[in-house]
Amino acid sequence: MDKMLQRTFVYGISVSGDNFTDRVRETNRLKMDFENGLNVVLISPRRMGKTSLVRRVQQEVDKNLIQTIYIDIYDCRSEYDFYNKLAIELMKQTASKMELVLENIKRFLVRLTPKISFTPDPTSDFSFSLGITPKDYAPEEILQLPELLAEQIGKHLVVCIDEFQQVAEWPDSLQVQKRMRGVWQHQQHVSYCIFGSRQQMMNRLFQDKKMPFYQFGEPNYLQPIPTEDWIPFIQQKFSQKNLTISAERVSEICSLVQNQSSYVQQLAWNVMLNTEDEVLEDSISQGVNDLLAQCTPLFMEQTGSLTSYQMNFMRAIANGIHKGFTTQEVLSTYNIGTKSNVSKLQKFLLEKDYIVSTTDGLFISDPVMQLWLQRK
Ligand SMILES: Nc1ncnc2c1ncn2[C@@H]1O[C@H](COP(=O)(O)OP(=O)(O)OP(=O)(O)O)[C@@H](O)[C@H]1O
Ligand SMILES: [Mg+2]
Numbered sequence: 001m002d003k004m005l006q007r008t009f010v011y012g013i014s015v016s017g018d019n020f021t022d023r024v025r026e027t028n029r030l031k032m033d034f035e036n037g038l039n040v041v042l043i044s045p046r047r048m049g050k051t052s053l054v055r056r057v058q059q060e061v062d063k064n065l066i067q068t069i070y071i072d073i074y075d076c077r078s079e080y081d082f083y084n085k086l087a088i089e090l091m092k093q094t095a096s097k098m099e100l101v102l103e104n105i106k107r108f109l110v111r112l113t114p115k116i117s118f119t120p121d122p123t124s125d126f127s128f129s130l131g132i133t134p135k136d137y138a139p140e141e142i143l144q145l146p147e148l149l150a151e152q153i154g155k156h157l158v159v160c161i162d163e164f165q166q167v168a169e170w171p172d173s174l175q176v177q178k179r180m181r182g183v184w185q186h187q188q189h190v191s192y193c194i195f196g197s198r199q200q201m202m203n204r205l206f207q208d209k210k211m212p213f214y215q216f217g218e219p220n221y222l223q224p225i226p227t228e229d230w231i232p233f234i235q236q237k238f239s240q241k242n243l244t245i246s247a248e249r250v251s252e253i254c255s256l257v258q259n260q261s262s263y264v265q266q267l268a269w270n271v272m273l274n275t276e277d278e279v280l281e282d283s284i285s286q287g288v289n290d291l292l293a294q295c296t297p298l299f300m301e302q303t304g305s306l307t308s309y310q311m312n313f314m315r316a317i318a319n320g321i322h323k324g325f326t327t328q329e330v331l332s333t334y335n336i337g338t339k340s341n342v343s344k345l346q347k348f349l350l351e352k353d354y355i356v357s358t359t360d361g362l363f364i365s366d367p368v369m370q371l372w373l374q375r376k
Contacts, residue, residue: 008237009269011262014051016059019265021225021233023053030057030220034158034193035065039184039217041206042195045356045365047262048222050195054160066156069093069146074163079176082167083142084132086159094149094157098126108148111136139176143183150189160193165201177205177212185216192217199365200353224259227251234268238279243272245279252284257291258367267291292375295368302354302369309337313345314354314364318373322361 010019033040034057042050058068071089076082087109095101098116105114109130116128132142150157170176184192194217196202206213231250238245253271257263270287271279303311316325316334324330325346326339336345346362349355356365364370 008241008272009265011265011269012047014055015049016052016055020052020056021229023049023056023225023229026053026222027056027060030054030193031060033218033220034061034068034191037156037191039191040193040220041202041213041217042193042220042222043199043202043206044222045199045260046197046353047260048224049261050197050222051162052261053222054162054193054195058160061158064155066158067094067150067153068158068160070160070162072162073166076166076170078170079139079172080132080134082170083137083139084130087130087132087142087145088128090145090149090159094153101128104149104152105130107152108145109137139179140183143180144187146190147187150187155189157190158193159190161195163196164194165196165198165205168201168205174212181212181216198353199356200350225261225264227254227259230254230259230264234264237268238272238275241272243275243277243279245271245275249279249284253287256284256288256367256371258370260367263291263368266294270294288371291368292372295372299369299372309335309341310345310349312336313342313349315373315376317355317362318364318370322363325362 007019030040030042030053042054044050054070058070061068069089070093071085073082073085076085091101091104091108095104102114102116105112109132112130112132114128114130116126146157146159167173167177167180184190194206205211206216206219208214227250230253231247234250234253235245235247249271250268253267254264257267267287270290271283274283274286274290303314306314312334313325313336316330316336319334321330321334325336325342331337331339331342336342346355346357350357353365354369355362364373
């Protein structure tokens with residue numbers, strides 16, 4: 001018997017199955033990109049659903065044609081951390097059994113002796129470390145591994161790399177990026193799907209002409225899930241609990257959090273907990289209060305180290321000022337210092353991903369932080 005807890009709304013982790021709304025267009029698009037061997041750079045604000053989407057596409061691609069690999073490099077602190085992870089995951093995810101993994105290591109990484117440890121947990125059978133150092137292998141040799149493996153398995157390989165912005169933090173980052181790009185762009189049987197949660201950094205790595213990864217892949221901006229798709233999704237979850245919610249109330253939930261996927265689910269769950277039979281205005285406002293209470297510790301921590309000018313600048317944006325910060329009126333109403341201060345404030349907050357810049361001006365990145373700043 002499957003004793004897995006059936007959660008009604010899921011947020012904060014990548015979602016699949018019943019917790020994933022269709023995203024049909026995006027799924028098909030990415031699937032086509034994978035099946036046609038295109039490099040993709042997937043960009044979106046935080047918690048919009050990048051990881052979930054890539055995981056979904058991995059399940060849906062034609063497995064006779066392509067093999068996908070998923071790597072999260074959030075914990076990689078250096079170039080060789082990454083090479084170790086890349087090699088391990090390539091070996092693991094292209095072979096079904098441990099014997100085959102070992103065979104591949106012997107074949108492709110002859111200079112290494114892997115350390116294997118068996119875990120008592122029957123679901124994840126074993127783990128191993130390779131301990132690759134510059135003495136064993138040059139960067140280019142590891143970067144070329146996907147191509148060699150693809151040739152061996154006779155399929156096109158798609159390497160999906162999550163939290164890719166980590167690369168920018170490594171020592172000698174620019175050099176490393178050049179090496180990666182240099183090797184990857186010549187590979188015939190491998191393509192890459194690259195994404196990460198720091199939008200500003202991802203933009204810088206891929207959209208800046210001076211950067212090695214400029215125009216590496218097709219930029220793919222993941223849009224929010226539209227309200228009309230959230231309506232049936234959320235209504236169904238409510239009706240499973242014998243509760244009702246009107247389409248208008250669902251729209252309200254969506255617009256309160258600007259359709260940011262994770263918050264839509266979190267707020268819907270809060271609203272559900274405040275509902276007896278039917279969702280009323282009150283359940284929504286109570287849900288929002290709970291959401292703010294849940295997020296406050298994090299926002300306090302994030303904004304705790306900001307100077308008062310930086311904080312005031314955020315407040316101005318949250319209160320509807322998106323342009324014209326250097327006018328005397330805005331400068332003095334919000335107390336953000338002198339004219340010359342503004343571009344410094346802006347640069348700092350953009351870099352931190354606290355604000356985003358659009359054609360309409362500056363906005364608070366996190367829709368709930370926006371609400372929080374307004375209410376404070
Ligand atoms: N297709 C979807 N249908 C329903 N909810 C979704 C969908 N995609 C994402 N979500 C919601 O958003 C949350 C975050 O999803 P996910 O981790 O995939 O986003 P992400 O963009 O990778 O986030 P991060 O920027 O933190 O890496 C999920 O836990 C879920 O609540
Ligand atoms: Mg993610």
